[in-house]
Amino acid sequence: MRFDVITLFPELFEPFARVGVTRRAFESKAVDVRLWPLRDFAEDTYRRVDDRPFGGGPGMVMLVEPLARALGTIRADQDAAGGPRLPVILFSPAGRPLTQPRVEALAASPGAVLLCGRYEGIDQRFIDAHVDEEISLGDYVLSGGELPALALIDAVTRLQPGVLHDAASHQQDSFSDGLLDCPHYSRPEVLGEALSAQLPGADAAVPPVLMSGHHAQIARWRRQQQLALTWRRRPELIDAARESGRLSKDDEQFLKSLL
Known part of the structure; x- marks a missing residue:
């Protein structure tokens, strides 16, 4: 299975792929995690990915254009690999709570594009056009979507065949x-x-x-x-x-x- 992660902080994911029982799945590419640094898709000199919200208020909003370029590149890469177009999951307090049945369903799927938001949020127009599902870890707010993405990848990866030493282990979780x-x-x-x-x-x-x-x-x-x-x-x-x-x-x- 494959996860494409759109993130401002790819360095948070790199140590995760080198430790723990899930490491075997990443090393063998049974679970292929591809990181797409969002600033690589900003075209201005300052590599800006956010701006002030219309209507005023605190915080910044992630811009549509870098996100659209990132997703377009991911789609082209998925097509070149001959794989399916994976659904886009956004981590958001407005999403449905992540549950074990949802994890098990994802574990049986080809994967997903994981969108890690930051700042005050993401321009709603991108969400309306491209996001298939919003997921929350609980009724609290984190600094960004990277930690929820890591949690989801870990939960899904440990269910893949050969990851746990005892294949029946997760059945008693x-x-x-x-x-x-x-x-x-x-x-x-x-x-x-x-x-x-x-x-x-x-x-x-x-x-x-x-x-x-x-x-x-x-x-x-x-x-x-x-x-x-x-x-x-x-x-x-x-x-x-x-x-x-x-x-x-x-x-x-x-x-x-x-x-």
Whole structure:
């Protein structure tokens, strides 16, 4: 898959492609991230990409012309590569929240053009003409679209075949089945006295069921932990799972016991 990123700060992406489990996908070009510095498409001496807003007010607005040139160059490059014309995604507080189902849909697609806005915003005429989707990471404002773009690329890339050491790993992630993930434990089985003192409020021992070797009981415990954690922290996800038919009779019985 391919991501074309229009950005004023390409240097933010370069270290990201060299670290972590997703690095393999970038090195093999299983996920091809192409950076398009927006100032390269400004034609004046000062390489200006923004100007004051009509109507007054604070901040600057990103100009149509450099954006149009950048997108035109990307389209020509996509056509030369024989690939499809990818949809344009703008990161904006006005966008729909990025969710795991949307990430999974993107992971199964050929990719996208990611438009990283800055300043007060982007000239609405460019948005109306070329943007296919607006995405938000949440109800807060960032300095630009680069961090959301990195988050989206990471979330999509880790779902690509061969990226994670265990292909089933992402299937147990939070939100993969509409619920939060269950707690996880590793060695030591029992914390020493000194370490326990550093972790007040935590049980010293791993839950016995996880040491039992009884796979059905372990699966049941993990499911109940998922339900309990989601019910406490994100009850709206329980409602959504119920509406979509993802809760079994055993799930519903356990939720009643929590009440």
